[in-house]
Amino acid sequence: MGRAGLTPERLTLAGAELADEAGFEQVTLSALARRFDVKVASLYSHLKNSQELKTRIALFALEELADRVADAVAGRAGKDALTAFANAYRDYARAHPGRYDAARFRLDPQTAAASAGVRHAQMTRAILRGYDLAEPDQTHAVRMLGSVFHGYVSLETAGGFSHTNVASQESWAWTLDALDAALRTRATP
Amino acid sequence: MGRAGLTPERLTLAGAELADEAGFEQVTLSALARRFDVKVASLYSHLKNSQELKTRIALFALEELADRVADAVAGRAGKDALTAFANAYRDYARAHPGRYDAARFRLDPQTAAASAGVRHAQMTRAILRGYDLAEPDQTHAVRMLGSVFHGYVSLETAGGFSHTNVASQESWAWTLDALDAALRTRATP
DNA sequence: GCGATTTGCCTATATGGTTTAGGTGAACGC
DNA sequence: GCGTTCACCTAAACCATATAGGCAAATCGC
Structure with a gap:
């Protein structure tokens, strides 16, 4: 009986893919076990419980999103x-609705x-350097x-903007x- | 054996209360049955399934929220x-984090x-009458x-604004x- | 009032996700 | 080769969802 090569990292990545395909709420240990053709109990050697899987996916998504944003704003x-x-x-x-949902997963403090949530806040502050805002305005x-x-993409991905014929892209730019x-x-003078 | 007096309306209200107390994701038929001290199967005489319960709570919350907003903006x-x-x-x-979450529940088109989602959109448009915006700006x-x-209250209730000592109320006003x-x-001239 | 029907809740059972306890076989260290 | 470790297993308990079918109390026709 061959080994499936399970690691927390591979399980996390597969969980993120599963989230994008079927939704974050469909990410279960059972579904993940099926995907690796392994019994559910085997996953417990690599993950404490299903909560840890979700937390790992959330942290993974936060990192990935922070990377993309950092790349985009550079220079x-x-x-x-x-x-x-x-x-x-x-x-x-x-592109990754399931991962984005995961990034909203409630983490303990x-x-x-x-x-990487900290990086997000830092990058937002970096953006604001161009606007000369003093605290507490910043x-x-x-x-x-x-x-x-967050509000815009949440409502958009939930289909909230699909009932009028004004293109969402234009509202975003506006x-x-x-x-x-x-x-x-x-700006503070 | 006395009757518990179950109706879809009472189950919906109890579900909304349960959502506020324990979170919308904790709203299950099992929890609801415990609350009424009946067996789970009995609920199926009044609700098609757990999906219907959640949908009913969502619609209830949307109505209630629309009522409050309508009351607030009148005059x-x-x-x-x-x-x-x-x-x-x-x-x-x-005041009602669980109901608010429920109002975000994905409904079929x-x-x-x-x-009452329609009322929400109408009220938002009503607000904008004071700003003279033509379409598509409106x-x-x-x-x-x-x-x-939506974004602000989501992040706020998720605890996202609790890590600095700037009061959330001030950011809201700002x-x-x-x-x-x-x-x-x-405004369009 | 009394039988028939409907209503309200029941038991029993099947499915599926989570979690723990304990076991086996393959690979590896020496 | 021998023992240990590691990766995955079986078995079983618990809980949520859902369906089928039963019984008794309430209600209706007369």
């Missing part, structure tokens, strides 16, 4: 950086603190940007314009 | 209406079309506002200011 500033950040974020959610702006990006303008007028 | 206009809308929305999510603005409100300003500068 850009101002509205250019804002747009690159926002598009990288939205593109990731559209210490896991969250050690996650924190307010970080929260507003995070809210718009929203980024409005955000850029709002941030510029709030 | 207001401009920034006053925007603030009232936004606060009613956020207050509901904070025809159920969604018959739901649709863009509806989407942006929906994204900010964000509403910024949105109001952005909408005013986009």
Whole structure:
């Protein structure tokens, strides 16, 4: 009887793929075991429980998303950086809806603190350097940007924008314009 | 053996309460049956399956939220209406996190079309009457506002804003200011 | 009132996901 | 070769979902 070559990393990646194909809520140890043609109990040698699998997928997605965003904003500033950040974020959610969902998975505080979520906040602050915002305005702006990006892609992927014939892409561009303008007028002299 | 007096309505309300107490994902027929001290199978006389229970809770929450928002914006206009809308929305999510989650439950298109979701869109458009936006700007603005409100309360209830000592309430007010300003500068002459 | 029917909840059972305990065989260290 | 470790196994308990079928209380026709 050959070995399937299970490792936490391979299980995490397969779980991420499964999430994109069938939705994050369909990520179960049973489904994962089927995918590797192995019995469910075998997975417990590599994962503490199903919670750990989901947490690992979440952390993996956060890293991957942070990498893409970092790549997109490198060498850009101002509205250019804002747009690159926002598009990288939205593109990731559209290309990997299951992983994006996973990135929203509730992590316990210490896991969250050690996650790439911190990089996300840092990159958002980096974007805002082009807008000359002093504290606490900068924190307010970080929260507003995070809210718009997350809210938009959540509603979009949930199909919320498909009932009118105005293209979502245009609303996205319009929203980024409005955000850029709002941030510029709030620059502290 | 006395009767428990089960009806779809009472089960839906109890499910909503359960969602607020333990989280929407903890809403199961088993938990509901325990709450009424009946056997799980008995619930199937009143509900087709667990999917229907969740759908009913979602529709209930959408109605309730729409009622609160309608009440809040009545007789207001401009920034006053925007603030009232936004606060009613956020207050509901904070007071009833499980129901708010339920309102985000994926409905099939025809159920969604018959739901209070339609009222939400109408009310958002009503808010924008004070800002003189022509189409397609109005649709863009509806989407942006929906994204900010949903995104903000999602991140806030997920604990995303609890790691800095800047009060979330201040960021919320700042964000509403910024949105109001952005909408005013986009008014079509 | 009394029989027939409907209603409300029941038991029993099947399916499938999670988790733990304990076992086996193949590979590897020496 | 011998023992240990590792990767995967069987078995079994627990819980949620769902269906089938039964019984008794409530309700309706007369």
